[in-house]
Amino acid sequence: MRAIVTGSNGFIGFNLCQKLHREKWEVIGIDDLSSGRRENVIDGFRYEFMKIQEKERMEKLIREFEPDAIFHLAAVPRVSYSVENPFVTAEANVMGTLSILEGVVKAGLVEKTRIVNTSSSSVYGGAEQMPTPESHPCDPKSPYALEKYQAEEWGRLFANLYGLDIVSLRYFNVFGPHAIFGGAYSTVLTAWLYHIYVDPTYEAFLEDDGTQSRDFCFVDNVVQANVLAATRDRGFSGEAFNVAQGDNTTLLECKDMIEELSGRPLHLAQRPPRVGDVRHTLADISAARRELNYNPTTNFLEQLKVMADWYANHYPKA
């Protein structure tokens, strides 16, 4: 099987590439290294360090390589940056996606190439209904969330117009090895593990009282969903699926587990809640289970241990 992975050098893209390598896929990774790491490469894979919105180059690559799947993970995934620079983020997140969709159509590969597009739970904009199903109304609250939603919509339109085979995966908070503290999606997990294992002078903190909870999704589960979506023997026409664990954990529980795993106390400075922060996230993953055969592992402590080991032993030196 042949695949293009955009965002191949980022946190999730690199985890996906490792899996594709183990499964003997032939891969071209595409990344502009804006937040991805040059070291996140795999021997035997080809890399093109470019912007996904370089439309002619993208089309040429797709035409020549004739991939079975395009895993589209490249994005500028920073919410606050998108608020300040919506033009820049829309260029990557919307026009970049369009460049891939158009590339497949113009290369005449709609019958062959399936696109697995990466979306985000942020499209719901703070859902009321828990667990949140895909049918919940979308209400993007930032340029980033809107761009992710628009990318999904472009996918649906291209499926209708040209028969493009495309599916979108709405990831919830992803964690695991190669998630860098300070990266786009820095969660409490990256910040607290960084404080414990990498730099104790960094002051870790807790916003609010810690009873807020997140549907944290281990990166291996996200990788699993991607491979299943790419290889399922049915086609897609722009459907979106939640990719999460279908289970949530409070921040105080996370703190306890990190203390248990590290054997060290985690001292947290107290901060007030951030305006607009949602209290809880929890995904309904029954559609992904049904339609993709998605079956996530859910032992949060075991998963956190894998991430903590990576922070303890493999975190890149500054």
Ligand SMILES: NC(=O)c1ccc[n+]([C@@H]2O[C@H](COP(=O)([O-])OP(=O)(O)OC[C@H]3O[C@@H](n4cnc5c(N)ncnc54)[C@H](O)[C@@H]3O)[C@@H](O)[C@H]2O)c1
């Ligand atoms: N990490 C999460 O919790 C989470 C949650 C929801 C959705 N997502 C989505 O998952 C995808 C991967 O995110 P991640 O957490 O691995 O972030 P990341 O920043 O580690 O990876 C994004 C990669 O895309 C590359 N990139 C950015 N703009 C590009 C462009 N214009 N052209 C080519 N490459 C470009 C970056 O260099 C980076 O390697 C993104 O689409 C993100 O929106 C992530």
